[in-house]
Amino acid sequence: xxxxxxxxxxxxxxRRELEVLGLLLEGWTNDQIAAxxxxxxxxxxxxxxxxxxxxxxxxxxxxxxxxxxRGLFIPAELSTG
Numbered sequence: 001x002x003x004x005x006x007x008x009x010x011x012x013x014x015r016r017e018l019e020v021l022g023l024l025l026e027g028w029t030n031d032q033i034a035a036x037x038x039x040x041x042x043x044x045x046x047x048x049x050x051x052x053x054x055x056x057x058x059x060x061x062x063x064x065x066x067x068x069x070r071g072l073f074i075p076a077e078l079s080t081g
Contacts, residue, residue, distance in 0.1 A: 013054055013072060020047040021073035024064050028076070036080045 013021075016037070023033045030048075034041045048060055055072075057063035067073045 013051065015074070017047050017051050017054075018072065018074045019079040020044060021051055021064070021067045022076050022079050024048070024060060025068055025073055026076045 019037060020033055023036060028036070030041050030044045033039075033044045037044075048063070051067075052058070052060065052063045055063045055066045057066055
Protein backbone atom coordinates (compact mmCIF):
# COMPACT_ATOMS: atom_id res chain seq x y z
CA UNK A 1 0.00 0.00 0.00
CA UNK A 2 1.39 3.41 -0.91
CA UNK A 3 2.20 5.98 1.76
CA UNK A 4 -0.46 8.32 0.38
CA UNK A 5 -3.19 5.68 0.59
CA UNK A 6 -2.03 4.70 4.08
CA UNK A 7 -2.28 8.31 5.32
CA UNK A 8 -5.74 8.67 3.78
CA UNK A 9 -6.91 5.55 5.61
CA UNK A 10 -5.44 6.75 8.91
CA UNK A 11 -7.29 10.03 8.55
CA UNK A 12 -10.53 8.08 8.21
CA UNK A 13 -10.46 6.67 11.76
CA UNK A 14 -13.62 7.77 13.55
CA ARG A 15 -13.69 9.28 17.02
CA ARG A 16 -15.20 6.07 18.39
CA GLU A 17 -12.50 3.96 16.73
CA LEU A 18 -9.88 6.22 18.33
CA GLU A 19 -11.59 5.80 21.72
CA VAL A 20 -11.67 2.02 21.35
CA LEU A 21 -7.98 2.08 20.38
CA GLY A 22 -7.15 4.10 23.49
CA LEU A 23 -8.84 1.57 25.75
CA LEU A 24 -7.24 -1.31 23.86
CA LEU A 25 -3.83 0.29 24.44
CA GLU A 26 -4.60 0.39 28.17
CA GLY A 27 -5.11 -3.39 28.06
CA TRP A 28 -8.89 -3.40 28.36
CA THR A 29 -10.87 -6.42 27.15
CA ASN A 30 -13.72 -6.12 24.65
CA ASP A 31 -16.20 -6.60 27.51
CA GLN A 32 -14.60 -3.78 29.51
CA ILE A 33 -14.53 -1.47 26.48
CA ALA A 34 -18.19 -2.18 25.75
CA ALA A 35 -19.21 -1.42 29.34
CA UNK A 36 -17.14 1.77 29.54
CA UNK A 37 -18.46 3.15 26.26
CA UNK A 38 -22.00 1.79 26.80
CA UNK A 39 -22.00 -0.10 23.51
CA UNK A 40 -22.47 -3.76 22.70
CA UNK A 41 -19.59 -6.25 22.65
CA UNK A 42 -20.24 -6.94 18.97
CA UNK A 43 -19.98 -3.20 18.27
CA UNK A 44 -16.53 -3.19 19.89
CA UNK A 45 -15.50 -6.08 17.65
CA UNK A 46 -16.75 -4.21 14.56
CA UNK A 47 -14.85 -1.06 15.57
CA UNK A 48 -11.69 -3.12 16.04
CA UNK A 49 -12.18 -4.80 12.65
CA UNK A 50 -12.43 -1.36 11.03
CA UNK A 51 -9.35 -0.14 12.90
CA UNK A 52 -7.35 -3.21 11.89
CA UNK A 53 -8.30 -2.73 8.25
CA UNK A 54 -7.49 0.99 8.30
CA UNK A 55 -4.14 0.40 10.01
CA UNK A 56 -3.38 -2.59 7.78
CA UNK A 57 -2.94 -4.76 10.89
CA UNK A 58 -3.65 -8.48 11.01
CA UNK A 59 -4.18 -8.57 14.79
CA UNK A 60 -5.38 -6.32 17.62
CA UNK A 61 -1.86 -6.32 19.00
CA UNK A 62 -0.45 -5.08 15.70
CA UNK A 63 -3.17 -2.42 15.49
CA UNK A 64 -2.34 -1.29 19.03
CA UNK A 65 1.38 -1.10 18.26
CA UNK A 66 0.80 0.93 15.11
CA UNK A 67 -1.66 3.24 16.85
CA UNK A 68 0.75 3.90 19.73
CA UNK A 69 3.65 4.55 17.35
CA ARG A 70 1.57 7.04 15.36
CA GLY A 71 -0.29 8.62 18.29
CA LEU A 72 -3.61 7.47 16.84
CA PHE A 73 -5.82 7.04 19.86
CA ILE A 74 -7.80 8.94 22.44
CA PRO A 75 -6.41 8.27 25.93
CA ALA A 76 -8.68 6.20 28.17
CA GLU A 77 -9.18 9.01 30.68
CA LEU A 78 -10.67 11.19 27.91
CA SER A 79 -12.90 8.38 26.61
CA THR A 80 -14.40 7.34 29.91
CA GLY A 81 -14.58 10.74 31.57
